[in-house]
Amino acid sequence: MxxxxxxxxxxxxxxxxxxxxxxxxxxxxxxxxxxxxxxxxxxxxxxxxxxxxxxxxxxxxxxxxxxxxxxxxxxxxxxxxxxxxxxxxxxxxxxxxxxxxxxxxxxxxxxDLVVDRGAFDRIIAAGGYVSFNCGGAPDGNAIPIPKDIADVAMDSAACIGCGACVAACKNASAHLFMSAKISQLALLPQGQPERYRRVTAMVAQADAEGFGSCSNEGECEAVCPKEIPISNIARMTREYVKAALTASK
Amino acid sequence: MTLDAKIPGGAIVEKWDRHKFEMKLVNPANKRKYTIIVVGTGLAGASAAASLGELGYNVLNVCIHDSPRRAHSIAAQGGINAAKNYQNDGDSAYRLFYDTVKGGDYRSREANVYRLAQLSVNIIDQCVAQGVPFAREYGGLLDNRSFGGAQVSRTFYARGQTGQQLLLGAYQSLMRQVHAKTVTMFTRREMLDLVIVDGKARGIVARNLTTGEIERYAGDAVILATGGYGTCYYLSTNAVNSNVTAAWRAHKRGALFANPCFTQIHPTCIPVSGDHQSKLTLMSESLRNDGRVWVPKQKGDTRRPEQIPEAERDYYLERKYPSFGNLVPRDVASRNAKQVCDDGQGVGDSGLAVYLDFKDAINRLGVDVIREKYGNLFQMYHKITDEDAYTVPMRIYPAMHYAMGGLWVDYNLMSTVPGLHVLGEANFSDHGANRLGASALMQGLADGYFVIPYTIGHYLASAPLPKVTTDHAAFKEAADNVQGRITKLLSVKGSRGIREIHRELGRIMWDDVGMARTEASLSRALQAIPKLRDEFWQSVSVPGTPDNLNQSLEYAGRVADYLEFAELLALDALERRESCGGHFREESQTPEGEALRDDANFTYVAAWEFTGVGRKPEVHKEPLTFEEVHPTQRSYK
Incomplete structure (x- = not known):
């Protein structure tokens, strides 16, 4: 050709x-x-x-x-x-x-075609984890997790952090990326203790990095190579609102 | 030089616990006074950097990618072994240890392997606690599947993306430490030299890949977790940026390189389609749980697979190895695929492929079950080959996949350079001459989460480590050395493409140092490699300048190192005049064509000392003793 x-x-x-x-x-x-x-x-x-x-x-x-x-x-x-x-x-x-x-x-x-996606790492650093030091973990089977929950968490966890969602969005929003990690950890029992602190910190970091807001057009979902569904964004928004309403300070 | 593996005394089941007690500790308040440089952010590097940060050390983490999450551990598909015995099927740490030593064809160090099997259970607990979404059964408990070389189900998995999920777990812990400022992350940096001060590893020199600046990093210890050397074969399942450079530069500074000829050819990869190909894609070994491997009985049969009746198919693995069937270890599966193709029974346009057929499993379990287990792999296969494996059998062929060899380390994971520790695929220690499936993830994480946090403390507390800064003459010498090499690469200004030379090296390695090696083929490779190296330095074209992102320059540097390293690999293969695991010398086989070891003469680790480019390296031997598992002819029949 x-x-x-x-x-x-x-x-x-x-x-x-x-x-x-x-x-x-x-x-x-x-x-x-x-x-x-x-x-x-x-x-x-x-x-x-x-x-x-x-x-x-x-x-x-x-x-x-x-x-x-x-x-x-x-x-x-x-x-x-x-x-x-x-x-x-x-x-x-x-x-x-x-x-x-x-x-x-x-x-x-x-x-040329190379960009700096360090902002994604900084969003994860702001709270995209379970705060757990190595050593002393309970037995893996100590916390049973229903298969359907584990499966949905895995769907969200499949995000590869490529940034196509941002590139496709007219607002350059990082919502799909962020919401995938927030969903995974909000769905699983391990993520519960930091559930609200996490969503607040990650959204604040995304704002500071200059990513835009979501206006529900779904361009992100359409280009996502792992077909992460936009329902993650809805879940993230619910988490964010709940976090705001239950904030202790 | 005598190689002291520093294996603790006592019964094998007690060695690690005893050693943990005997090792010196660093007081919590003193930990932040020590700086540890970690090179690499794969499973081993990320888990080490995160765990050391959690302990309170000051960690500098150097990463070749734009983000630590890209490391090639991410591509591991099938799973991670652990001796949890959740299936009640007779598993134990001792059985995992036994399977691994046997699978490695009795060329690994027993004490290391036992520790690995012991720690395997902690890894699963650790990863579950991090929120890694492992596959679950309906009752909510963790699910397992089977892998090659084992008769129990001990492999934990997260769909076909286990490596990705484990790496993201480690990466998230790492980013948490970056946030806590115990770890400083340096992305898009490539380590190009090791700095030794007063006989100890005290730093590295790296190139900032974005600005081209040559940067110096000083510390109290250095950890290399820089992966394997599969891309020496040009086509492999490794990522295109994977390379031997960091390990090779450390080798040139005195770290011995052990068993480089122990390379693993993975049996289930998508076959080569043309010269343009830049990498080969693996189809997880887990597919052999449900897929059946076959070729037409008749040579040169060009019928489509569905036109070949059952009676005219040769399910050669099931026929030859009834007790393990399609789940024989990788080296056995690869060699048999090569054999049937050499005999003219291969399929596809090139005749260099065999079928992996899911028809029976789909009939038995239904297409939905197969889709749930392997959907992403079938999809990947479809994208590359444009074929639907739910309806036509996959075509697969072996490809270079994993390096069992690597820098020599003792029981503490320290190389022959004091202070230089080597983790994960970059070291040689646990897999002997053949790695079992789902064991690489286990080893990387065991090294990073559970071994190095203890052993590095012992090193730091034992060695006098006067403060060293990057003004030291040794840093200047290393930086000049790096600078000199870059200038040299840019000044050749020849006309040959870097990729073209790399491809040529790959062809030499695959044809003459590949799945079947002979005295003649290896001698031929040892003639051809130095010639190609000379040609590289006379005729390579490396465009651009050194002061910005220059991917041609990066690539040329890695190929240049491979042109030195390949010679060592071939030499090691030549001098090991026996077959074992992935190293198959045609001169040494049983009447049935299986690998025949020569235990009387080769029960040792060959650790090579660098003596100069183009000069014969000096071999040092670490004898291997087997007190627990007695070497026998491996049989999977």
Whole structure:
């Protein structure tokens, strides 16, 4: 296949970027999208030109590192798929593909298609855990957890922290990301003692990072590679309201 | 040099408890005065950094990714073993220990393995307490499944994403410590040298991958938890950024490298589709609980699988190993897949694949049960191959997966460089010549949560550690060394792609140092690798500048290290003239074609000392003694 690629190039965080056009002739339908970019880069490297920077690691859809907006859609056209799992058989010979980084004020561009998602780590650091020091844990079977609850908690826990939800949202809201972790821990007995402190702290941190609010359009759910449902946001909102109403101070 | 493993005395069941009592402690108020550098944030690194932070140490944690949550432990699918005996099926710490020593083909250290089996139960408790959503039964208790090499059900899991959930548990504990300011996190940093002052590991030099700055970190001890070296084979199930660089640089500074030839080829991966491929995707071993492996009996049969009648299929694992069937250990499963493909019975376009068929399980249990157990794996398979494994059998083939070898460590997980500790896949200690499924997660977390918090305290309390700052001459020397190498990489300005050279190295390794190794193939590899290394330094093209994010430069540095390391791996394989576990020397096999050990001559750990690039390293041997499990010919029949 022959493709025309319009790829965002930006030398660094403080300089302006622009779309640069590349023609790639040697694309096989069995390639993954990132392998196609590898081929483009190999061509650039052989010519001594600066390769296109993009993030990826596991290349099997679980690490959450890859982060490309393909033709305006985070992770590209396939539902429930990270861009590393998107295959070129999804495209046709002669197609033009535009490739951009996540765009959100809280995810500044580092270079080309690479952004800084440190804000997500800081949201987790604010409270996305069970405060429990290693050692002295009770037996794993001491707390029975109904299977249906454990299953819903697992659905929420499946979030890979890629940030596509933010990139898709017109408000650049981190609600889907946050709510997945808040839901998981609010559903499980282990998360109860810090349930309200957690939601308050994480939402405050997200606000401080510059993520926007939720206006219920569901773009996040539509692009989420792990298909985390928007019902998590509803649960988070309930948790947040309950936290506000039951606050001791 | 004599290798002292420092194994405590006493009966095997008491060694660890006794050792915990005998080790020195650091007073709670003094802990914050010690700085510990942890390199890596996978299961071993994150659990170590979090636990040491909780104890009150000052921890500096260096991470190669944009976030500690990306480490490759996240990709582990199937599960984690623990000798809980929740199934009442006869499990015990001793049985897990026994299975692991046997599974490792009697090339691991008994005392370490027993400790691992003992601690396995604490790991499950710890992870449940963190809120890891393990699979549950309807009664609310934890569910288990079976894995290869065991006849009990002791594997805990969280759908097909166990590694992810365990890593996120450790990551959350780690971020809690970052918030508490006991751990300082340095993301997008790559360790490029180890700094030794007065014979002790006192720091590292790392490159800030965003700014290109060469940074110095000083501390009282260094912990490497930097994973394995599978990407030496270019195509592997490892993440594309996984590399040997940190371990290799430590090796060049004096840490011995043990058993590098013990590599694991995983039997169930999605087959290679073309030259462009950048990695291979694993299909969890747990699939062998319900999938049946087969090939057509007739050579070169090109019919579609559903057109081949039952009588014309060869379920070769069930036929050859009736008691373990499809759940034989990984090395046995891989070798048999290679054998049937070499015999012309392979399937798919390349003939380098076998079927993993779920038809019987779907008929027996219903498609919903299979979907619930393995849905994400079937989905992943579909995305990559465009085939629906609910209706057609999966095609699978072995691929490079895990490194049992690694930096040599003693019972305290300390390398031959005092103060340098090595955890998880980066060390060599627990899996012998073959790792059993669901044991990597167990080892990474045991090392980080339950071993290093004790043993590092003992080291800190025992060693005089005068304060060292990054102005010390040793830091300057290391930083200059790193800088020099970067300048050299950028100044070659050749015309060959880095990936192209890496791919070529991978081909040498897979063809000649892969699943079946011979004197001739290994000698050939030992000729080819140095030649490729020379070519790399003459003709590689590394574009860009050193002062910003330059992924070509990062990649070139890692490939350059692999071009040195690969030679050691091949040499170790050449000198180990026996077959054991994942290391199969064709010259050493039983009449039935199984791996044949040579216990009289090779019951030892080969620990290699670096003597210079292109110079023959010196081998030091740690003899292995088996007091509990007596080495026999492994049989899974």
């Amino acid at each position: 022959r493709l025309t690629l319009k790829i965002w190039r930006q030398a660094g965080p403080t300089v302006a970027g622009r779309l640069v056009e590349y023609i790639e002739d040697h694309v096989s339908p069995d390639m993954s999208f990132l392998e196609m970019l590898d081929v483009v880069n190999e061509g650039l490297i052989k010519k001594g030109e600066d390769a296109i920077a993009f993030d990826s690691d596991c290349r099997e859809g679980i690490c959450g590192m890859c982060s490309l907006v393909v033709n305006g859609v985070p992770h590209g056209p396939d539902r429930g798929t990270t861009v590393c799992q998107l295959h070129m058989r999804r495209f046709k010979d002669g197609d033009t593909i535009t490739i951009e980084p996540w765009r959100a004020a809280a995810f500044p561009v580092v270079k």
